[in-house]
Amino acid sequence: xxxxxxxxxxxxxxxxxxxxxxxxxxxxxxxxxxxxxxxxxxxxxxxxxxxxxxxxxxxxxxxxxxxxxxxxxxxxxxxxxxxxxxxxxxxxxxxxxxxxxxxxxxxxxxxx
Amino acid sequence: xxxxxxxxxxxxxxxxxxxxxxxxxxxxxxxxxxxxxxxxxxxxxxxxxxxxxxxxxxxxxxxxxxxxxxxxxxxxxxxxxxxxxxxxxxxxxxxxxxxxxxxxxxxxxxxxxxx
Numbered sequence: 728x729x730x731x732x733x734x735x736x737x738x739x740x741x742x743x744x745x746x747x748x749x750x751x752x753x754x755x756x757x758x759x760x761x762x763x764x765x766x767x768x769x770x771x772x773x774x775x776x777x778x779x780x781x782x783x784x785x786x787x788x789x790x791x792x793x794x795x796x797x798x799x800x801x802x803x804x805x806x807x808x809x810x811x812x813x814x815x816x817x818x819x820x821x822x823x824x825x826x827x828x829x830x831x832x833x834x835x836x837x838x839x
Numbered sequence: 840x841x842x843x844x845x846x847x848x849x850x851x852x853x854x855x856x857x858x859x860x861x862x863x864x865x866x867x868x869x870x871x872x873x874x875x876x877x878x879x880x881x882x883x884x885x886x887x888x889x890x891x892x893x894x895x896x897x898x899x900x901x902x903x904x905x906x907x908x909x910x911x912x913x914x915x916x917x918x919x920x921x922x923x924x925x926x927x928x929x930x931x932x933x934x935x936x937x938x939x940x941x942x943x944x945x946x947x948x949x950x951x952x953x954x
Contacts, residue, residue: 829881
């Protein structure tokens with residue numbers, strides 16, 4: 728079963744604009760990770776935020792985590808056409824097992 | 840490029856057949872996980888191996904089985920294939936250390952079609 732839900736399911740923006748995607752999850756987590764997937768191929772790891780962190784940055788990416796609301800957001804600033812992809816959040820929970828529970832993803836289209 | 844490789848890239852099988860998918864982990868990683876991704880869905884966890892032992896299993900029937908070898912490469916075996924097994928199968932490797940988790944590095948996947 729899928730723990731997380733991304734919102735929105737699809738997002739279309741102009742190049743240069745910012746894109747914000749949200750993710751909710753159901754149980755306590757050790758960390759939450761964001762991945763990008765192009766055209767149904769392998770997933771590319773973007774960023775990992777641990778349960779005791781509230782915000783993390785990596786280049787044009789900014790991730791926030793609110794454990795009280797069981798939610799996270801991914802912000803991509805100054806988007807580019809190459810950012811067009813599906814974005815997934817994945818939560819890791821439970822002791823001793825590093826399995827990830829993914830949401831259904833947000834399909835981002837960046838129009839040149 | 841993550842350093843994780845999978846073979847084959849594509850595979851077509853008939854219902855009832857058996858299939859073996861292979862994964863080579865990134866150097867230095869001792870944990871491998873397998874995921875099934877149906878079209879339009881997020882990946883679903885099948886199982887995980889840590890130092891050659893199963894370390895967690897998702898909601899998949901026993902006809903899904905796996906192995907991890909001493910060099911940390913891995914196989915996913917599926918018996919008695921069903922049409923619903925058609926999906927992209929992804930493996931991911933990571934460093935597994937007690938009490939601390941790391942990002943998982945995914946391979947490009949194997950696209951399995953069952954007819």
